[in-house]
Amino acid sequence: MSCLWSHFEGVLHNMGSWERLRRSLVTTTTATLSLVLILALQLSTVQGKDRMFFLGAVDVDWDYAPKGGHTTNVAHNADFYLKGGMDRVGSIYTKTVYKLYTNELFEEEMPMKSWQGIVGAIMHVEVGDKVTIYFHNMASKPYSVHPHGVLYDKMNEGAVYKGKDNGYGAAVPPGGIFEYEWKITKAAGPAQGDNPCIPWPFHSHGENPDKDINTGLIGVIIVCKPGVLNDKGERKDVQQEFVVLMKVFDENRSWHTKENLDWCGDKEKCKELLEKGDLDFLASNYMHALNGYVFAHGAPFSMCGNDAVVWHVLGFGGELDLHSFTVDGEMLTIGTERVISAEVLPGTFVTATMTATTPGKKLAFCAVSSHLEEGMSAFIDVHDCGVQAAPLKAGKTRKYYLMIDEVIWDYAPTGMDLYSGKALVEEHSTQAKYFTAGSKRIGGMYKKYMYFQYEDEHFTKRIYRYGSDKHLGILGPVIRAEGGDKIEVLLYNNGTKPFSFFPYGLWPAEKNVDKGGLHNVATEPKSKHAYIFTVPPTAPEAGQHSPPCSTSMYQSAVDPVRDLHTGLVGPLLLCQPHTLDKEGNQKDVEERILYLSVMDENLSWLIDDNIKQFTIPHEVDRYDWDFWEANRMHSINGLSYGNMYGLDFCKGTTVSWHLFALGDESDVQGVHFHGLNFELSGKLRDTLSLFPGTTASIKTKINHGGTWVIQSTNTDHFEAGLFCLYGVDDCDYSSHRMKRATGHSSNSTGATGDAQTPKATGERRNLRTKATPRGHGNGVSNTTRRGRPRNAHIHKTREDQQPLKPPATEGGNRNNAKPTATEPPRPVEAPHSPQANDTGFFLTPLGKVKPETYKAEVAEKKEGGEGGGWTMSSVYKKAVYRQYADSSFLTPVKRTKADKHLGILGPIIRAQEGETLEVTFKNKASKPYSMYAHLLSADKDNEGALYNDNSGTQKDGKVEPGKSYVYKWKVTVPEKQASPCFSSLYYSSAKYPADIYSGLIGPLIICKKGVLNEEGLRGDVNKEFALLFAVFDENQSKYIHENVVTHAPELAHFTGLLEDAIFKSHNKWYTINGYAHHHLEGLEMEKEDTVAWHVLSFGSSHDVHSVHFHGQPILLEQAGGPHVMDTVGVLPE
The missing domain is CATH 2.60.40.420 (Cupredoxins -  blue copper proteins)
Known part of the structure; x- marks a missing residue:
C-alpha cells in the first residue's frame, strides 16, 4: 500500500485514501470479496477469454x-x-x-x-x-x-x-x-x-x-x-x-x-x-496537459448529437494534480448523481456518462482556474448526425439585468475575529497579517468589481439586499431556474475592462462560432450584451439522485483567473420542475449560499489601484512573499473571520445549503458544520469537500439552539479566517419568515434579488477594535445563546512508541547553526515540570452492560527519523487519548493486537444507532483540552469546542488540568445508510488546531442497529483498521517550546528559531497514525479475511492524500451501490 504520489518517497507507505472527506472502505485480503460486502461479488468464478x-x-x-x-x-x-x-x-x-x-x-x-x-x-x-x-x-x-x-x-x-x-x-x-x-x-x-x-x-x-x-x-x-x-x-x-x-x-x-x-x-x-x-x-x-496536449492542441473528441458518451477520467501526479473535469454546456452523471464537474486526485479515476446535446465546438477542460489558463483543455466536436433528441418541454423565460460595477469591499467590516473575540489587528497575530494596513500593506479593504442586479434594462433602479440576503456578500445575485427554462441575462459592463457572464452547466442559445474555446462573449466597457441560455433537463432519471435544486455558478471568464479574483462570481441554482414559487424562490425552505474561496487580490485586475489607494506605492515590494500572502483573503462569500451576516434561523427550520468553489489548487475546500448533520452519498456527514469547479447541495433541519461555527476543515484556511457563524433561536417560525426581506425583482419570473454593495467613500480604518459580536443579521445579538461547557482530562506519561530505529535524515550538525537577526528576539519557553498527564473519558453507551473508560495522556513519542542542523530528532512530547478500566483512571486498558496499528490515535470509539454515549473525560495534563466528536448529536453544553459562541458557560470546550467533564452525545443514522458502519474523528478543540497537532485525536465508528456484538465489536467483518493520514506539524503543537528545550537545548537561544523556514520544515512529519518512514505496525490479517478500512485525514493543504492499495481492489459503499477502486482519496476532516 502506498500514498500517491508526492508524499510517497520515504514518507507514507502503508496504505492510503481519499473520499470527499473520509470514507469507510471495505475490502478482503484476496481477490474475491465476501458475501458480507455485496451480493454481486460471489465466490464463484467466471470463465473468460x-x-x-x-x-x-x-x-x-x-x-x-x-x-x-x-x-x-x-x-x-x-x-x-x-x-x-x-x-x-x-x-x-x-x-x-x-x-x-x-x-x-x-x-x-x-x-x-x-x-x-x-x-x-x-x-x-x-x-x-x-x-x-x-x-x-x-x-x-x-x-x-x-x-x-x-x-x-x-x-x-x-x-x-x-x-x-x-x-x-x-x-x-x-x-x-x-x-x-x-x-x-x-x-x-x-x-x-x-x-x-x-x-x-x-x-x-x-x-x-x-x-x-x-x-x-x-x-x-x-x-x-x-x-x-x-x-x-x-x-x-x-x-x-x-x-x-x-x-x-x-x-x-x-x-x-x-x-x-x-x-x-x-x-x-x-x-x-x-x-x-x-x-x-x-x-x-x-x-x-489533457492526454498529453496543452491548450487544446490534441485531436478533438468527436461525437454525434444525442450520442451516449462515457468518459473515463484519470489523475496522476503530485500536489498540483487536483482536477475537476468539465465539459462546457453539458452535465455529467457519476453513479446516481448529476454534476457539472468530475473531481479526480492523483491515482484515482472517475467514470462519468453524458448525452451529447447541442452540436458545435465545445471545450473540455479542468475547472481549476489556474489549470485552465495553463492549458489543460481539449476540443469536443458535436456533429449533427440527424438524430434528434426528445424535445425539451419549454419552461419560463427568466430575465436578469446585471451591471458590473466597482466597489470598495471590506472583508471584515466589524474589525473583529468573531471566533476568538479578538481584534483583527492584534500584534503578532495571524489575523494581523491580513488586516493590518500601512504604508506597505493594503489591509482588509480592496477595490473590486461585482455583479449587481437592476429592475429593468434601463439600469436606473438597483435592487438592494435586505435581511438574510445579506449573507451573499460579494456574490452576484442568485439566479434560479427550472429544467427547460430560458435564462436571459442582459449585462451592462460599467467597468474599465472587457468582462462576461459565463455559467456552468447551461446550454448556450447559439453555437460557438469563434476560433474555439468557452462559449464566452466579452462585453466591452460601457456596453451591453445579452446572454441567452437554456436550462438542461433537471428531473432525475430512473435510478438517479438529484436534490430539488442543484448548485452551479457563474463568473466572468474573459480571463477566468483574473476576472474571478477581481470579484465577478455568483450562484446559479438549477431546479427540478415545480420547485420554485411564483417569485422564483425555493418552496418551504430557507436558502443559504456559501462560496468558499481564497480571493487572491494579487491576481485582481485592480491590484495596482489598491496599492495606489491604500499604501505608499514606492514602499511596496510587489515580489515580497509576505506582501503576496497578505493579499490572499480566505473567505466565505468574500467575508473573513466570521464577519458574515444573515445566517440566523429559528429552531426547526429546514435549510437548503448550496456550496461551491472556484480557483486554483489552494481552493480545494472542506467545510465542517458544527451542530448540523446531513445525508450525503448515503452516509451521515457533518463535513463535505469541494474541488474548484465543483458544487454541493444539502438539506438540513436546524435542531440545536445557540451560536455555531461553519469552518474550513483545512487548518491553513481556517486560521486565515475561512469560517462563519450561524445563530439558532427559539422563535415563531412564521414571523421569522415574514421578517425576511428578499429584494426580489418580479420581471417575468420573479428572479431573485441582486446583491448590492455601494462604494465606500469614508476614511480607511487602520485599527478596528470597537466591533460588536455577530448576531441576528446585523452583527448584534440581543439574545443570550446557551453554549455547551467543555472540559478535558489529560495525563502525562513518558512513552516511546517507535518500534524500529528510524533511518537518519539529511541535515547538518545543529551545533553549526547560526543565530539570525531578522526579527526581534522571541525567547523559547521553558518546559513545564515533568509530571504525569492523563486525559481520560468514561464511555457508557446505553444498553451496554460494561461501561468503557478511556484516557488521554501526554507521551513522548518518536515519529520517525533523526536529523541535525536546524532540526529536532524524531522524539516529541505529545498528548494522546488512552483508555482506562473505570472512572477512577487508575488502571490503563492495555491495547490488544487488534489495536496495535492505532499508534498515536486514541482508542476506537464504537457506537450504534439509537444509543447515547456518555463520556467522562479527565484532564491530567498541564494544558487545557476537551473532546469534540463529529457526527454525534450534541447541544451547546456537549459540543466540546471553545470559541466565542455567546454561551453562558464554556466548561465543555476547555477542561482545565486536573478537572473532569461528562459529555453526552446521541447517535443517529440515516434511514438509507449505504454501509453497515461509517467513521469520523473525535479530537480536542479547546484550542483548534493546536490541540490536534499536540496529538489528541482518535477514530469514531458509528454503525447501524444490531451490527455491534455484546463486546461492542463488529460481527460482519474479520478485521477493522482505522488509518489517519496526516502531516503532524510540530511547530503548531502546544509542546513545541518544551520539545526544543528538551530535545535540542543548544538551539533554544537562537533568535527567530521558531520562525526559521528550514527548522519548521523539519518539524512536519508525514505520518500514518503518527508514524513515518514505514514504521506503522499491526496491519496484519489472514487470507480470505473480510476487512473494513476507515481512512481519515486531518490537517492543512498538504493533507490531500491519495492512497493506493497494491493488488487489492476495495469497495467504497455509497448511495446507489458500492464502487470498486484501489486508490481512494482523503481530505482533512
Whole structure:
C-alpha cells in the first residue's frame, strides 16, 4: 500500500485514501470479496477469454502543442509554456510512452484513436479473462508495467520495493522482454454502483515511480462486465467511450530532463537555471496537459448529437494534480448523481456518462482556474448526425439585468475575529497579517468589481439586499431556474475592462462560432450584451439522485483567473420542475449560499489601484512573499473571520445549503458544520469537500439552539479566517419568515434579488477594535445563546512508541547553526515540570452492560527519523487519548493486537444507532483540552469546542488540568445508510488546531442497529483498521517550546528559531497514525479475511492524500451501490 504520489518517497507507505472527506472502505485480503460486502461479488468464478497484448516502451519526441500558435480563447499564458528560446525548452520534450503492437515482432503499431495522445495503450478486457502482457522495453532506461485493480502475484506486480528482491519484471532493462500475467476477477470488475466498464491505470513503477510517470509511461486497462465487448474488443452498449488523462507533467522530474535541455537555444544557460532552481524556468517545464496536449492542441473528441458518451477520467501526479473535469454546456452523471464537474486526485479515476446535446465546438477542460489558463483543455466536436433528441418541454423565460460595477469591499467590516473575540489587528497575530494596513500593506479593504442586479434594462433602479440576503456578500445575485427554462441575462459592463457572464452547466442559445474555446462573449466597457441560455433537463432519471435544486455558478471568464479574483462570481441554482414559487424562490425552505474561496487580490485586475489607494506605492515590494500572502483573503462569500451576516434561523427550520468553489489548487475546500448533520452519498456527514469547479447541495433541519461555527476543515484556511457563524433561536417560525426581506425583482419570473454593495467613500480604518459580536443579521445579538461547557482530562506519561530505529535524515550538525537577526528576539519557553498527564473519558453507551473508560495522556513519542542542523530528532512530547478500566483512571486498558496499528490515535470509539454515549473525560495534563466528536448529536453544553459562541458557560470546550467533564452525545443514522458502519474523528478543540497537532485525536465508528456484538465489536467483518493520514506539524503543537528545550537545548537561544523556514520544515512529519518512514505496525490479517478500512485525514493543504492499495481492489459503499477502486482519496476532516 502506498500514498500517491508526492508524499510517497520515504514518507507514507502503508496504505492510503481519499473520499470527499473520509470514507469507510471495505475490502478482503484476496481477490474475491465476501458475501458480507455485496451480493454481486460471489465466490464463484467466471470463465473468460485468454487475451494477449504486445506492449512496448518507446522513446519519442513529444510535442505538447503540435498545431502551433493559440488554439483557444483561453490561452493567455500559452507563450510562457510553449515558446522556445535561448533559456527555454519550448513545447517539445523527449518522453517515453507505451505503445501497442500487432505481434511479438514489435514492428507494426496497433492503430490508435486520434484523441488518445500520450495514453498510447488502452486495452479492453472482461471479468473472467486471463491477460498476458508481452512487454518489450525498447526505451533507454529500465521500466516496468504495474497495474491497478487486477489480480497478480508478486512476480507479476511490476513494482520495485527498495531493499527487496523484486524480480526481473519489476524493472525490465533496455532491450529486455517480460511476460506479465494478470487475472481479471470479479473483484476487479464493475460493482453494483459502477458503469458497465471501469478503467484501471497501469504505469511503470521502477526505481522512482514519480519519474517513470512524469516521463510518460501511463496506460489504461478497461475492465467490463461479461458480454459488454464485441468480438473486436469494443463496447456494444455506448456510442462513444473516451479516456481522459489529466496530469501536470513535471518535466523537471523526468528521466529525460537533462537531455531535454538540448531543445534550449543555449543548453548551458538552461542547465544553469535548472541546477540553481530558477523558479520561472522550472515553472515553464510544468505542462498542464489533457492526454498529453496543452491548450487544446490534441485531436478533438468527436461525437454525434444525442450520442451516449462515457468518459473515463484519470489523475496522476503530485500536489498540483487536483482536477475537476468539465465539459462546457453539458452535465455529467457519476453513479446516481448529476454534476457539472468530475473531481479526480492523483491515482484515482472517475467514470462519468453524458448525452451529447447541442452540436458545435465545445471545450473540455479542468475547472481549476489556474489549470485552465495553463492549458489543460481539449476540443469536443458535436456533429449533427440527424438524430434528434426528445424535445425539451419549454419552461419560463427568466430575465436578469446585471451591471458590473466597482466597489470598495471590506472583508471584515466589524474589525473583529468573531471566533476568538479578538481584534483583527492584534500584534503578532495571524489575523494581523491580513488586516493590518500601512504604508506597505493594503489591509482588509480592496477595490473590486461585482455583479449587481437592476429592475429593468434601463439600469436606473438597483435592487438592494435586505435581511438574510445579506449573507451573499460579494456574490452576484442568485439566479434560479427550472429544467427547460430560458435564462436571459442582459449585462451592462460599467467597468474599465472587457468582462462576461459565463455559467456552468447551461446550454448556450447559439453555437460557438469563434476560433474555439468557452462559449464566452466579452462585453466591452460601457456596453451591453445579452446572454441567452437554456436550462438542461433537471428531473432525475430512473435510478438517479438529484436534490430539488442543484448548485452551479457563474463568473466572468474573459480571463477566468483574473476576472474571478477581481470579484465577478455568483450562484446559479438549477431546479427540478415545480420547485420554485411564483417569485422564483425555493418552496418551504430557507436558502443559504456559501462560496468558499481564497480571493487572491494579487491576481485582481485592480491590484495596482489598491496599492495606489491604500499604501505608499514606492514602499511596496510587489515580489515580497509576505506582501503576496497578505493579499490572499480566505473567505466565505468574500467575508473573513466570521464577519458574515444573515445566517440566523429559528429552531426547526429546514435549510437548503448550496456550496461551491472556484480557483486554483489552494481552493480545494472542506467545510465542517458544527451542530448540523446531513445525508450525503448515503452516509451521515457533518463535513463535505469541494474541488474548484465543483458544487454541493444539502438539506438540513436546524435542531440545536445557540451560536455555531461553519469552518474550513483545512487548518491553513481556517486560521486565515475561512469560517462563519450561524445563530439558532427559539422563535415563531412564521414571523421569522415574514421578517425576511428578499429584494426580489418580479420581471417575468420573479428572479431573485441582486446583491448590492455601494462604494465606500469614508476614511480607511487602520485599527478596528470597537466591533460588536455577530448576531441576528446585523452583527448584534440581543439574545443570550446557551453554549455547551467543555472540559478535558489529560495525563502525562513518558512513552516511546517507535518500534524500529528510524533511518537518519539529511541535515547538518545543529551545533553549526547560526543565530539570525531578522526579527526581534522571541525567547523559547521553558518546559513545564515533568509530571504525569492523563486525559481520560468514561464511555457508557446505553444498553451496554460494561461501561468503557478511556484516557488521554501526554507521551513522548518518536515519529520517525533523526536529523541535525536546524532540526529536532524524531522524539516529541505529545498528548494522546488512552483508555482506562473505570472512572477512577487508575488502571490503563492495555491495547490488544487488534489495536496495535492505532499508534498515536486514541482508542476506537464504537457506537450504534439509537444509543447515547456518555463520556467522562479527565484532564491530567498541564494544558487545557476537551473532546469534540463529529457526527454525534450534541447541544451547546456537549459540543466540546471553545470559541466565542455567546454561551453562558464554556466548561465543555476547555477542561482545565486536573478537572473532569461528562459529555453526552446521541447517535443517529440515516434511514438509507449505504454501509453497515461509517467513521469520523473525535479530537480536542479547546484550542483548534493546536490541540490536534499536540496529538489528541482518535477514530469514531458509528454503525447501524444490531451490527455491534455484546463486546461492542463488529460481527460482519474479520478485521477493522482505522488509518489517519496526516502531516503532524510540530511547530503548531502546544509542546513545541518544551520539545526544543528538551530535545535540542543548544538551539533554544537562537533568535527567530521558531520562525526559521528550514527548522519548521523539519518539524512536519508525514505520518500514518503518527508514524513515518514505514514504521506503522499491526496491519496484519489472514487470507480470505473480510476487512473494513476507515481512512481519515486531518490537517492543512498538504493533507490531500491519495492512497493506493497494491493488488487489492476495495469497495467504497455509497448511495446507489458500492464502487470498486484501489486508490481512494482523503481530505482533512
